[in-house]
Amino acid sequence: MDAQPGRSVTSKVLALLDAFTPAGPALTLSELARRAELPLPTASRRVAELVAWGALERGDDGRYRIGLRLWEVGSLAPRGLGLRELALPTMEDLYEVTHENVQLAVRQDVELVFIERIAGRHAVPVLTRVGGRFALHATGVGLVLLAYAPTEIQEQVLTAPLERYTELTITDPGRLRRALAEVRRTGYAVSDRQVTMDALSVAAPICGPEGAVVAAISLVVAQHRADPVALAPLVQAAGRTISRSLGTSYGSRRPSG
Amino acid sequence: MDAQPGRSVTSKVLALLDAFTPAGPALTLSELARRAELPLPTASRRVAELVAWGALERGDDGRYRIGLRLWEVGSLAPRGLGLRELALPTMEDLYEVTHENVQLAVRQDVELVFIERIAGRHAVPVLTRVGGRFALHATGVGLVLLAYAPTEIQEQVLTAPLERYTELTITDPGRLRRALAEVRRTGYAVSDRQVTMDALSVAAPICGPEGAVVAAISLVVAQHRADPVALAPLVQAAGRTISRSLGTSYGSRRPSG
DNA sequence: GCCGGCCTTTCACTGAGTGAAATAGACGCT
DNA sequence: AGCGTCTATTTCACTCAGTGAAAGGCCGGC
Numbered sequence: 282m283d284a285q286p287g288r289s290v291t292s293k294v295l296a297l298l299d300a301f302t303p304a305g306p307a308l309t310l311s312e313l314a315r316r317a318e319l320p321l322p323t324a325s326r327r328v329a330e331l332v333a334w335g336a337l338e339r340g341d342d343g344r345y346r347i348g349l350r351l352w353e354v355g356s357l358a359p360r361g362l363g364l365r366e367l368a369l370p371t372m373e374d375l376y377e378v379t380h381e382n383v384q385l386a387v388r389q390d391v392e393l394v395f396i397e398r399i400a401g402r403h404a405v406p407v408l409t410r411v412g413g414r415f416a417l418h419a420t421g422v423g424l425v426l427l428a429y430a431p432t433e434i435q436e437q438v439l440t441a442p443l444e445r446y447t448e449l450t451i452t453d454p455g456r457l458r459r460a461l462a463e464v465r466r467t468g469y470a471v472s473d474r475q476v477t478m479d480a481l482s483v484a485a486p487i488c489g490p491e492g493a494v495v496a497a498i499s500l501v502v503a504q505h506r507a508d509p510v511a512l513a514p515l516v517q518a519a520g521r522t523i524s525r526s527l528g529t530s531y532g533s534r535r536p537s538g
Numbered sequence: 539m540d541a542q543p544g545r546s547v548t549s550k551v552l553a554l555l556d557a558f559t560p561a562g563p564a565l566t567l568s569e570l571a572r573r574a575e576l577p578l579p580t581a582s583r584r585v586a587e588l589v590a591w592g593a594l595e596r597g598d599d600g601r602y603r604i605g606l607r608l609w610e611v612g613s614l615a616p617r618g619l620g621l622r623e624l625a626l627p628t629m630e631d632l633y634e635v636t637h638e639n640v641q642l643a644v645r646q647d648v649e650l651v652f653i654e655r656i657a658g659r660h661a662v663p664v665l666t667r668v669g670g671r672f673a674l675h676a677t678g679v680g681l682v683l684l685a686y687a688p689t690e691i692q693e694q695v696l697t698a699p700l701e702r703y704t705e706l707t708i709t710d711p712g713r714l715r716r717a718l719a720e721v722r723r724t725g726y727a728v729s730d731r732q733v734t735m736d737a738l739s740v741a742a743p744i745c746g747p748e749g750a751v752v753a754a755i756s757l758v759v760a761q762h763r764a765d766p767v768a769l770a771p772l773v774q775a776a777g778r779t780i781s782r783s784l785g786t787s788y789g790s791r792r793p794s795g
Numbered sequence: 796g797c798c799g800g801c802c803t804t805t806c807a808c809t810g811a812g813t814g815a816a817a818t819a820g821a822c823g824c825t
Numbered sequence: 826a827g828c829g830t831c832t833a834t835t836t837c838a839c840t841c842a843g844t845g846a847a848a849g850g851c852c853g854g855c
């Protein structure tokens with residue numbers, strides 16, 4: 282083969298799936314090939330197989346989209362829908378009591394992924410999307426997930442530049458390190474206007490059967506009417522409730538994130 | 539290669555993903571190889587690549603599960619999370635008004651797939667699972683999806699044996715054909731104790747921008763206190779509301795299901 | 796000790812996958 | 826009609842990624 286050797290067929294197939302993003306969920310074959318860095322004929326053949334299986338779907342407009350079959354398989358992810366199913370009742374309780382945004386997230390490498398969100402119609406608008414990613418160092422859930430992450434992950438985040446979202450975002454590694462220690466000491470995290478200047482979030486850890494932190498839950502409220510200290514026990518209690526349900530089910534053991 | 543020629547690498551990778559089911563979401567490599575009908579070394583290599591990418595995750599127990607990365611990609615499916623996001627507010631309204639189970643489903647080939655469910659704590663327990671499949675001929679959503687499906691799909695369902703769930707399940711092709719005509723005439727479907735003897739569901743279609751039926755929404759209520767004729771307008775209105783939001787967004791055009 | 800599961804590595808073979816090039820359709824502009 | 830640019834598919838000869846039988850390694854149970 283003339284192409285750069287060392288590229289497996291599997292990696293090409295996965296690169297095609299990787300080409301889809303929240304910003305561009307519908308792509309032509311050419312776009313797909315460009316993003317996956319594959320020659321057009323190769324992309325054409327792999328895509329045809331993916332469509333035949335249902336991993337991709339071709340719309341009337343000729344563009345390809347992620348297929349329902351892939352969504353079905355994805356829904357079997359324990360850290361995705363599995364976690365959501367267990368957490369949702371508790372999240373709804375938290376929403377009923379506060380009528381504020383409730384968020385559930387897990388860590389994937391050095392980022393967080395939002396698993397579920399209950400957005401009150403009258404609550405602060407949040408820009409997060411279920412299935413979307415975000416940096417660990419700014420949000421409440423992110424601080425919790427980072428505080429309890431393995432050391433090597435923490436170091437990776439602390440040594441890389443910390444993106445600034447507002448003037449209150451922690452971008453100094455030393456300050457972040459102290460903030461994480463505080464999270465571990467108190468058992469909850471507060472992100473005060475570190476993502477947007479109008480919002481504040483309070484987050485607590487969710488633990489798996491072995492006691493390791495596998496997810497985080499948070500309340501996002503309008504900053505001006507927020508009392509983090511009053512909200513913390515509420516969020517922590519929710520976290521503990523979900524941790525308990527995790528202990529009794531959750532497939533079985535925790536996959537290493 | 540000694541193996542049966544004609545099996546592409548891609549098909550093997552997809553077969554590995556296919557091995558996971560709601561009943562068995564955590565598999566050892568050997569189980570995985572058996573279900574995908576692959577020799578162990580082959581499965582081992584493909585699985586290693588899938589794990590490296592994040593499509594699969596390996597737990598502390600050595601079992602493989604669907605990975606979060608695959609859930610992320612799956613969440614980009616327009617007919618999955620995309621549809622859910624658009625429909626959820628309306629579904630919540632329907633729930634607030636009735637406090638009964640609200641279900642959202644789409645058709646995939648000759649079955650239906652549940653996209654979302656709001657299950658009231660005090661409502662009839664339903665056995666459906668988000669991401670789960672079901673036959674088209676019994677449920678309310680199924681009857682709607684089948685009534686507006688392409689002729690070849692209808693014929694496929696009508697000529698195959700119709701599984702019986704209760705004594706009221708329609709298993710006669712002629713009767714089913716008449717039921718579907720009635721659905722098309724009235725614009726809604728009623729499944730009266732055709733899945734379980736305690737539940738009744740009323741369903742209405744959801745249409746895409748081109749007018750084609752792309753999904754169905756239903757209320758599932760306890761049979762003894764149900765009044766289908768009273769519920770129908772409510773469900774139909776919800777269906778129309780969601781259809782309207784579909785017209786203005788939904789990525790763009792409808793993929794052929 | 797020995798067997799039954801697990802899973803990974805070795806090694807020589809070979810056809811599935813390859814991509815440049817050619818083909819062909821679909822649009823827009825002049 | 827003619828040209829340019831975008832699409833996507835098909836052809837064809839080459840070759841290396843993928844292959845699986847067999848061997849090796851690692852637990853636990855008996």
